[in-house]
């Protein structure tokens with residue numbers, strides 16, 4: 126069983142809405158993976174990010190096309206997420222403009238970097254030192270700080286400060302990601 130298959134099978138236990146039929150090997154190929162083209166004018170950078178994530182065995186799934194519950198809920202506004210347990214990224218695409226899809230890809234990629242810092246094989250994320258996060262937070266737009274405080278548990282504030290800070294800096298995130306891909 127290759128790494129990607131293992132990862133996807135692992136994801137199935139997390140994302141319960143995928144029907145059991147996709148468990149058979151040949152249907153693994155029916156997963157909807159994202160490509161650079163799904164990000165419109167951001168295609169070039171998105172392709173590089175996705176290719177580098179692929180090298181790290183982190184697939185990027187279209188959560189809407191795969192009908193994952195997190196993307197189908199009418200009441201929630203989840204744009205995407207990264208599972209450190211399964212090393213899988215999910216981007217919700219329905220009604221999401223290209224720029225916001227791309228920002229979500231970059232944001233979630235920061236979480237992949239945080240996961241890689243202390244080893245992708247474990248489920249923990251490392252945001253860096255308190256001083257580093259403090260410095261980022263003083264530079265972060267007040268609106269984003271408020272969003273973090275209101276939308277995330279306090280235990281996640283540090284990792285979100287870094288992710289929100291760099292979500293608009295795709296080049297920086299891509300170069301940092303490449304350090305972890307080998």
Ligand SMILES: [Ca+2]
Nearest residue numbers: 240244247249
């Ligand atoms: Ca980790």
